[in-house]
Amino acid sequence: MQTTLDDYEVIETIGTGSYGTCKKIRRRRDGLILVWKEMDYGMMTETEKQMLVSEVNLLRELKSPYIVRYYDRIIDRTNTTIFIIMEYCKGGDLATLINKCKKEGSYLDENFIWKILIQVTLALKECHERKNGKAVLHRDLKPANVFLDTDKNVKLGDFGLARVLHHETSFANTYVGTPFYMSPELVNNMSYNEKSDVWSMGCMMYELSALRPPFVASNQAELNRKIRSGDFARIPLHFSDDLNTIQNKMLQVDVSKRPSITELLAEPLVASRLPMVE
Numbered sequence: 001m002q003t004t005l006d007d008y009e010v011i012e013t014i015g016t017g018s019y020g021t022c023k024k025i026r027r028r029r030d031g032l033i034l035v036w037k038e039m040d041y042g043m044m045t046e047t048e049k050q051m052l053v054s055e056v057n058l059l060r061e062l063k064s065p066y067i068v069r070y071y072d073r074i075i076d077r078t079n080t081t082i083f084i085i086m087e088y089c090k091g092g093d094l095a096t097l098i099n100k101c102k103k104e105g106s107y108l109d110e111n112f113i114w115k116i117l118i119q120v121t122l123a124l125k126e127c128h129e130r131k132n133g134k135a136v137l138h139r140d141l142k143p144a145n146v147f148l149d150t151d152k153n154v155k156l157g158d159f160g161l162a163r164v165l166h167h168e169t170s171f172a173n174t175y176v177g178t179p180f181y182m183s184p185e186l187v188n189n190m191s192y193n194e195k196s197d198v199w200s201m202g203c204m205m206y207e208l209s210a211l212r213p214p215f216v217a218s219n220q221a222e223l224n225r226k227i228r229s230g231d232f233a234r235i236p237l238h239f240s241d242d243l244n245t246i247q248n249k250m251l252q253v254d255v256s257k258r259p260s261i262t263e264l265l266a267e268p269l270v271a272s273r274l275p276m277v278e
């Protein structure tokens, strides 16, 4: 049966972004706490509306304990607003966690960083696996798009920029993500591909360790130069050589030398930390 806005009670706004607004809600019939991401599509072009439809359809298909669960969507045509209803992640997002560490002058625990690495890799495995010839690229992997549940397990969210990659090509179209996490192939005007998600994950894992991105600059030209060079400082010395090694592999400038998600999962440093399959 088609649900309506009256089936939910809004509790509070918990986030706003370029995409719109994220609100914590309660489902009236059973009290389940969820969120909805509400977006006004009134000013969107037909292409942007199609992108929105594809985000919802992608979310419905992606099934992983490490990807936010999609519940429903409501379209309010009177107010040209779509409401995408998803699971609530009580732990919030990694960007907030990084800012908290910076404020407190503390680093994250290495075991927690490894746990995030493993779970984001497994989330991307679900995305990159070609189902009926189509792989999904996240294209905007960053701390603000990775959420945590009550047990601080990863919930990859916000596929607003995700693209379906069709079987006939292994390259998708142009990039629109976060400049600090731009991969060398994108800086060199090549197309986005699965290994560009691996680069972004490498940047994110580096930032979780060092509390700053691997490449920073005051302008795009300088940032592009640093990204192309692939030169970045080692993560703080108290972190292990193993963590440093795996992060360096993800930040390989040469795409052919950078591991795919499948190859990353086969790396002994990662494979030895994978959860037991039930």
Ligand SMILES: CNC(=O)c1c(C)[nH]c(/C=C2\C(=O)Nc3ccc(Cl)cc32)c1C
Pocket (backbone or CB within 6 Å): 014, 015, 022, 035, 037, 068, 086, 087, 088, 089, 090, 091, 092, 093, 096, 147, 157, 158, 159
């Ligand atoms: C300060 N904000 C928060 O603490 C926060 C919390 C507790 N949850 C969220 C966000 C989400 C949340 O809880 N579930 C989500 C599903 C999809 C997307 Cl794109 C976002 C969310 C946020 C931003």
